[in-house]
Amino acid sequence: MTAAEAGAETGPTDSAAGWIGPAPTAVQQFAAVFVGVVGIMFAGVGPLLLGGLEAAGRLSAAQLGQAGTVELLSMGVAAGLAGPLFGARRLRLIAVACGLLLAALNYATVKVSGDALTLVRGLAGLPGGVMIWLVTGLIVRSPRPERWSGLYLTLQTLAQLAAVAAITAFVIKPFGVDGGFLGLAALGLVAAIVGLAMPTAYAAVAEGGEQPKGPPPARGWFALAAAFCFQAFILAAWIYVEPLSRQAGHPSETAGLAISLSLGAQVAGGTAATVLAGRLSWFRALTTAIGGLILLLGLFALLPGAAAFLAASAAFGFLWLFASPFLTPMAIEADPSRRAALLGPGAALLGCGAGPFLASLAVSDADVRGCLVLGAALAGLCLAIVAGLHLTRTRGKVSR
Numbered sequence: 001m002t003a004a005e006a007g008a009e010t011g012p013t014d015s016a017a018g019w020i021g022p023a024p025t026a027v028q029q030f031a032a033v034f035v036g037v038v039g040i041m042f043a044g045v046g047p048l049l050l051g052g053l054e055a056a057g058r059l060s061a062a063q064l065g066q067a068g069t070v071e072l073l074s075m076g077v078a079a080g081l082a083g084p085l086f087g088a089r090r091l092r093l094i095a096v097a098c099g100l101l102l103a104a105l106n107y108a109t110v111k112v113s114g115d116a117l118t119l120v121r122g123l124a125g126l127p128g129g130v131m132i133w134l135v136t137g138l139i140v141r142s143p144r145p146e147r148w149s150g151l152y153l154t155l156q157t158l159a160q161l162a163a164v165a166a167i168t169a170f171v172i173k174p175f176g177v178d179g180g181f182l183g184l185a186a187l188g189l190v191a192a193i194v195g196l197a198m199p200t201a202y203a204a205v206a207e208g209g210e211q212p213k214g215p216p217p218a219r220g221w222f223a224l225a226a227a228f229c230f231q232a233f234i235l236a237a238w239i240y241v242e243p244l245s246r247q248a249g250h251p252s253e254t255a256g257l258a259i260s261l262s263l264g265a266q267v268a269g270g271t272a273a274t275v276l277a278g279r280l281s282w283f284r285a286l287t288t289a290i291g292g293l294i295l296l297l298g299l300f301a302l303l304p305g306a307a308a309f310l311a312a313s314a315a316f317g318f319l320w321l322f323a324s325p326f327l328t329p330m331a332i333e334a335d336p337s338r339r340a341a342l343l344g345p346g347a348a349l350l351g352c353g354a355g356p357f358l359a360s361l362a363v364s365d366a367d368v369r370g371c372l373v374l375g376a377a378l379a380g381l382c383l384a385i386v387a388g389l390h391l392t393r394t395r396g397k398v399s400r
Contacts, residue, residue, distance in 0.1 A: 018143030021203020031197035032138040035095050037156045038102070038191040039131025041184065042071060042124065043352070044160025048167060052177030058113035065356070070122035072353035078129025079136070080346030083339075086130075088137060088202040095134055095195025098127035103188030110178040131191070132345050137202045140341040145332060147277030149325035154270030157321065161263050205338040219389060220340030223331040224347040226385040230290070230327065231351030233378035234320055236359035236371050237297055238262075241313065243368040248303035258310055262317030269321035282326040282333070283390040289323035290383045294376055301372045324348075334389050 024032070042049075046068055053059045059067060086094055105124040112120055135152060142148040163183075171179040216224070241262075242255040273285070292315070299312050327348070331341040355378070362370035 020141040020205055024138065024199050027197050028199045029138065031095075031194050032135045032199070033152055033155060034194045035099070035131050035191050035198065036135025036152060037159050038099070038187050039128040039135075040075070040156055041160060041163060041187065042121075042128065043075075044157070045163050045167060045180065045184070046071065048164055049177055049180045052172065052180070053113075053117065056177060059117060060114075063114060063118055065360075067118040067121045069353045069357060070118060071125040071128075072349055074122050074125030075129035075132065076346045076349030076351075076353065078126045078346075079133045079349060080129075080343050082130045082133035083137075083342050088204070089200070091134060091137075091202065092196055092198045092200055094130065095198045096192045098130045098134075099188050099190075099192025099195050101127040101188075102131070103185045103192065106181050106185035106188055109181045129346065129349065132349075133342070134198065136342060136345050138199075139328065140332065140338050141202060141205060144277045145328040145341065146282065146325045147274050149328045150270050150274035150277060150321075153321055153324055154267055154274060157263060157266045157270060161267070205342075216335045216337070216340040216343065219392075220331065220335030220337075220343075222385050222389055223327075223334040223340045224343055226330065226382050226389070227327045227344050227347040228351040228354070229378045229382035229385065230323070231348045232355035232358065233375040233382060234293070235352050235355035236362075236378065237300065237375035238316070238320075239356040239359060240363065240368045240371045243363075244300055244303070244372075245306075245309060247368060248305075248309060250306045250309060254306050254309065258313035261310055261314040262320075265314040265317035266321040269318035269323075270325070272318075273322045273325040277325070280326075282329040283386065285326040286323055286330065286386045287383065289319045289326075290379055290386070292319050293323075294379050294383075297372045297376045297379070301369050303369075330386065330389060333393060 050059065050064050050068055054064045102124060105120055105127070108120050109117060109124070139145050139148040139152060167180045167183065171183060175182070215221070241258055245255040245258060246252075276285075296312050296316050296319070299308070304312065327344060328341055331344050332338055334340060355375075358378075359371035359374055362374045364370070
């Protein structure tokens with residue numbers, strides 16, 4: 001029996017480092033984070049690869065949007081259901097199986113087109129979501145969940161940046177878009193190998209040695225709703241960054257530069273959140289960041305000049321990744337059993353899929369600023385939920 005298995009049987013114990021259960025080794029921590037980064041890789045490179053498939057005539061414009069949305073939604077569903085289905089045991093087997101399945105589905109993508117391709121991408125979201133759940137299990141058991149969440153978000157953004165740059169520079173021209181999917185398939189195989197170093201099991205997060213069962217309490221559901229609304233309002237607005245730039249009359253290269261600046265700022269924001277973990281309460285972090293994001297939505301609605309648009313895009317990316325890690329300690333305080341925290345990535349991914357769909361109902365060919373109105377409404381709802389959770393917290397509990 002491994003130490004992790006013993007921890008899963010005997011219940012949570014705080015190690016010297018503050019972990020729930022035995023502290024994972026550095027190799028186990030790396031394996032969990034690596035598997036989680038590979039699981040969510042398509043969210044960053046998907047627009048590039050799906051756009052290439054459309055250009056090659058293998059997807060229509062409508063199917064492009066459907067494929068991206070279906071994959072994100074299936075990721076969210078899988079991340080949410082993995083815990084009840086798998087518990088917290090046999091993690092190595094799960095990681096290896098998901099890496100192999102993801103590799104197979106990425107390879108299968110090069111063989112299909114049209115609706116069949118949309119189906120394959122939807123299926124690919126399932127192992128990806130489970131891989132995200134695996135790293136979430138590590139994060140919620142860590143001494144500083146917001147710090148680990150910030151680290152994971154920063155590393156995934158850096159990995160996606162590197163993957164997009166590598167595919168653009170070295171893969172697309174000689175091998176076409178299929179080369180990108182073959183590269184993702186190879187990455188899935190690497191994740192399967194690295195998965196052999198995962199902890200065998202995680203310790204229970206509830207007292208008494210039992211994994212928490214059943215749905216979260218009401219406050220936990222509100223925390224999940226906040227995570228859903230946060231990502232929904234972000235993606236509802238950001239998905240239209242290119243049309244917004246075009247509507248403002250900017251040069252054609254402005255939107256691409258805005259996206260690049262935003263990605264770089266996201267890395268900075270995630271790093272700042274990691275550094276400030278434990279020094280800044282989740283309530284202050286979220287209210288400040290969401291308030292700033294609402295102001296930026298208003299600035300985008302004014303269709304500013306190119307320089308202001310680029311600055312706003314960078315600020316938007318920074319606040320986006322700065323705020324995201326603090327959703328985890330909010331969920332833990334709302335539901336100390338950590339059931340809501342374990343479901344948090346699933347709720348966030350569902351928000352990522354729902355936001356662009358809802359925004360598509362609020363825009364027209366002549367004016368896409370309806371996405372900003374929708375985004376502001378969802379942001380206001382998120383801010384109200386965050387404030388409500390803070391104001392109704394158990395008195396005497398520190399808001400961390």
